[in-house]
Amino acid sequence: xxxxxxxxxxxxxxxxxxxxxxxxxxxxxxxxxxxxxxxxxxxxxxxxxxxxxxxxxxxxxxxxxxxxxxxxxxxxxxxxxxxxxxxxxxxxxxxxxxxxxxxxxxxxxxxxxxxxxxxxxxxxxxxxxxxxxxxxxxxxxxxxxxxxxxxxxxxxxxxxxxxxxxxxxxxxxxxxxxxxxxxxxxxxxxxxxxxxxxxxxxxxxxxxxxxxxxxxxxxxxxxxxxxxxxxxxxxxxxxxxxxxxxxxxxxxxxxxxxxxxxxxxxxxxxxxxxxxxxxxxxxxxxxxxxxxxxxxxxxxxxxxxxxxxxxxxxxxxxxxxxxxxxxxxxxxxxxxxxxxxxxxxxxxxxxxxxxxxxxxxxxxxxxxxxxxxxxxxxxxxxxxxxxxxxxxxxxxxxxxxxxxxxxxxxxxxxxxxxxxxxxxxxxxxxxxxxxxxxxxxxxxxxxxxxxxxxxxxxxxxxxxxxxxxxxxxxxxxxxxxxxxxxxxxxxxxxxxxxxxxxxxxxxxxxxxxxxxxxxxxxxxxxxxxxxxxxxxxx
Numbered sequence: 001x002x003x004x005x006x007x008x009x010x011x012x013x014x015x016x017x018x019x020x021x022x023x024x025x026x027x028x029x030x031x032x033x034x035x036x037x038x039x040x041x042x043x044x045x046x047x048x049x050x051x052x053x054x055x056x057x058x059x060x061x062x063x064x065x066x067x068x069x070x071x072x073x074x075x076x077x078x079x080x081x082x083x084x085x086x087x088x089x090x091x092x093x094x095x096x097x098x099x100x101x102x103x104x105x106x107x108x109x110x111x112x113x114x115x116x117x118x119x120x121x122x123x124x125x126x127x128x129x130x131x132x133x134x135x136x137x138x139x140x141x142x143x144x145x146x147x148x149x150x151x152x153x154x155x156x157x158x159x160x161x162x163x164x165x166x167x168x169x170x171x172x173x174x175x176x177x178x179x180x181x182x183x184x185x186x187x188x189x190x191x192x193x194x195x196x197x198x199x200x201x202x203x204x205x206x207x208x209x210x211x212x213x214x215x216x217x218x219x220x221x222x223x224x225x226x227x228x229x230x231x232x233x234x235x236x237x238x239x240x241x242x243x244x245x246x247x248x249x250x251x252x253x254x255x256x257x258x259x260x261x262x263x264x265x266x267x268x269x270x271x272x273x274x275x276x277x278x279x280x281x282x283x284x285x286x287x288x289x290x291x292x293x294x295x296x297x298x299x300x301x302x303x304x305x306x307x308x309x310x311x312x313x314x315x316x317x318x319x320x321x322x323x324x325x326x327x328x329x330x331x332x333x334x335x336x337x338x339x340x341x342x343x344x345x346x347x348x349x350x351x352x353x354x355x356x357x358x359x360x361x362x363x364x365x366x367x368x369x370x371x372x373x374x375x376x377x378x379x380x381x382x383x384x385x386x387x388x389x390x391x392x393x394x395x396x397x398x399x400x401x402x403x404x405x406x407x408x409x410x411x412x413x414x415x416x417x418x419x420x421x422x423x424x425x426x427x428x429x430x431x432x433x434x435x436x437x438x439x440x441x442x443x444x445x446x447x448x449x450x451x452x453x454x455x456x457x458x459x460x461x462x463x464x465x466x467x468x469x470x471x472x473x474x475x476x477x478x479x480x481x482x483x484x485x486x487x488x489x490x491x492x493x494x495x496x497x498x499x500x501x502x503x504x505x506x507x508x509x510x511x512x513x514x515x516x517x518x519x520x521x522x523x524x525x526x527x528x529x530x531x532x533x534x535x536x537x538x
Contacts (some may be wrong), residue, residue, distance in 0.1 A: 008194050009136045012073055013148055015187045016080070016132070017155025019180050020125050022163045023084045024049060026173060030091045031114060033244040033260045034228055035105055038368035038497075044111050045118070052119045056126020063127055069135045074191045076128040081184030083121040084177050085215070090117050092224040168239055174220040178212050228260065235327060242317040247327055254327050256296060256320065261364055263320070264297035266328040272298035273461040274431040275362055279394030280306055281450040282443055286357040290314065290386070292344045292374075294362030295331055296324025303360070304334065305456050312356075314340045314347050345373060348382045355388040361395045366411075372497040375415055376489050380422040380438075390441050393423070396433040410499045412478075413486040421488055428482075430474045445472035 031037055031045050063072065094113050099105060133148045167176045185208035192200040222234050225246060232248040232255070243259035254266040264271070276299050280286055287309045291299060295313045303311055311334075315321050318341045324331045331339075340347055344361075366372035373379060375395070383393050397412065412428070415436060419426045423438040427445065437443055444450065448463040448471075460466075489496045 006136075006139055008191060009073075009132060009139065010151055011190065012077065012132055012187055013136070013151040014155035014158075015077070015183060016125060016128060017152035017157075018159035019080050019155075019184060021156035021159040022167075022176065022180060023121065025160070025163055026084070026088060026176060027091070027118065029239070029244065030088055030173065031110075034091055034095050035110055036260045036367070037110075038370075040107060041110060044107060045114050048111065048115045048118050049122055052115065052122035053126040053129075055119075056123035056128075057130045058126075059123065060127040060130025063131060069131055070191065070195070072131055073128065073135065074188045076124055076131070077184045077188040077191075079124045080121070080128070081181040081188075083124065084180060085174070085220075087117050087121055088173065088177060089220065089224050092227040096227040096230065164241075168241060171239075172221045172237075173239055173244075174215060174224075178215050181215075182208055182212055229257070236323055238319055240317055240319050245317065245319045245323065247323050256323065258317065258320070261367075263364065264294055264362070266296065266298065266330060268297065268432075270460050271432045272302055273458050274429075274433070274435060275299055275394070275396065276302035276360060277451060277456065277458060277461045278429050278431070278435045278447060279360055279392050279437050280358050281447060281454065281456070282392045282437060282439065283357050283390060286392075288312075288354070288356045288358075288388075290356045290359045292359070292361045292363065293320075294360075295339075296320060296328050297362070298328075298330045299360065299362060300330060300332060300337065302458075304332070304336075305458075308336060311337045312340060312354075313337060314342060314344050316341070316343050345379060345382065348386050354386070356386055356391060357388055358392045359383055359387065359394070361393070363395075365398055366494075366496045369494055369497055372489070372494045373491065375418070375496055376491050376494070377418050377421055378491045380419060384422050384440075387439075391439060392443075393419075393438045394435055395438075396435045399430060399432060399434050407499055409481050409483065410486055411496050412481070413483040414489045414496050414499065416479075416482050417484060417486055418489045428475055428478050429471060430478055434478065445475055447471060 027049075028042060028045055032041060035041055037045075094117065095105075098109070098113065129148075129152070133145055136148055137143050137145065163176065167179065171179070185204055189201050189204040189208075192198075192204060221237060225234050225237055229246065229248045232250045234246065235249050235254070236245070236247040238245050246257040246260075248255045248257065252267070256263045256265070275294070275297075280289070280303065286306050289303055289306075289308055289311045291303065291311060291313045293315055295315060300311070300313065321331060321339060321341075361374065363374050364371055366375045380393075384391075387393065395415070397408075397415070412434065416426060416428065419436060419438045424440045425443050426436060426438045427443045429435045429437065429445065429447070446468045447461060448466050448468050451458060451462055487493065487495045
């Protein structure tokens with residue numbers, strides 16, 4: 001059946017859609033992981049993807065005039081198979097090559113780097129789509145651009161389904177790319193076979209086998225991660241539906257990362273004790289506790305120092321818990337502990353009948369709208385409904401030490417005001433992080449006094465290292481910086497996320513007009529490209 005030129009071309013068109021959709025998802029995930037991306041990074045990558053594809057489609061208008069387009073299609077398949085393997089590695093290498101460790105990468109730099117990295121693949125795919133559209137029309141002897149679009153869209157649909165429901169669960173990134181590599185080489189080999197180029201067919205098959213074997217024997221995923229986590233030993237890495245999980249070792253410390261964002265380490269006693277005891281000690285007799293994320297950091301052991309009856313530990317990504325059990329001793333076996341693999345907001349909504357004495361939230365700062373959901377009035381209202389009348393809630397933000405910037409002041413102010421909207425009392429206790437403690441009962445800054453009275457065994461949170469008067473003084477100083485004129489943070493008005501976004505843009509002398517131009521302009525270009533094709537000018 002594939003011996004007919006028409007059917008061979010259909011296979012090529014299907015493969016283009018299949019390859020480009022999976023490659024697009026992989027590139028998005030890798031850029032998000034390497035550059036700690038949020039929705040702005042996603043928009044930037046997609047804009048560049050459309051922009052460079054449009055460039056390729058336009059170049060294809062001139063290349064289509066070259067004779068022997070059949071060979072061009074075959075060579076383009078070779079490139080579609082090889083380029084993702086090289087360019088995904090370049091995403092990781094760019095971080096080490098262009099930037100210092102820990103350097104903040106701004107949006108313009110991400111835009112330029114992503115444009116450079118995506119251009120080879122996207123331009124080739126754009127050229128190939130234009131060439132194959134005109135060549136297919138010449139074979140059929142009529143304009144069948146709409147049919148080409150349909151076959152490519154079907155290939156993209158199948159690619160999306162296979163990747164999201166199969167490949168992402170069973171294969172690492174480079175193994176998924178090897179699948180694309182083999183597929184495109186098979187299609188190129190079929191083109192050679194149909195035209196009786198048997199030697200080229202055999203060479204293509206041997207080359208595909210040799211390169212695939214080399215890639216499989218060498219863990220390129222781990223080699224790529226070494227450029228991201230410099231001077232750290234990569235213990236584990238896995239692509240999950242929720243992001244790329246990496247576990248590293250530096251000296252004797254085990255570090256956990258999700259999409260390149262540091263989550264916690266296994267032996268930070270200060271953070272573990274502060275995150276638990278600042279809130280737990282406020283309650284006279286906590287029995288039922290909810291911990292949202294961070295169990296592998298050591299918080300569970302600190303919670304068990306109280307005479308609790310139950311601990312519900314919610315972690316959306318089960319891989320974090322599996323790795324916590326494998327690389328740390330912090331997730332202990334105890335009949336009082338229930339581990340729940342679910343989104344915290346969904347869990348609270350469905351668990352509305354159970355009331356908690358203390359809810360401890362250990363999540364990253366709201367650098368994206370996805371994380372910002374856990375800092376909004378709607379979520380705080382869910383927490384309030386899940387608390388008993390004397391219940392305590394603790395959340396935290398990264399501490400700015402003795403200096404609080406305008407960005408941090410606005411973020412702290414919005415979260416403080418949002419908590420005050422839901423709870424009668426809110427205090428902030430500075431430490432490794434700034435801990436917001438909220439309740440409808442009176443709260444105390446006398447942490448070490450309460451620890452001493454209750455005889456809780458701690459290594460750091462006690463009067464040997466901390467002074468209650470200093471805690472209260474620093475808390476009051478921080479509260480002075482809080483503004484009551486800041487808007488409430490809501491699901492559909494994520495002001496905390498926008499504060500960080502505005503700061504990021506203004507810090508690098510950017511504004512929303514430039515942002516809109518960078519993202520919207522490629523959309524207009526792709527629309528022009530579609531109109532150009534649909535008008536039959538190819």
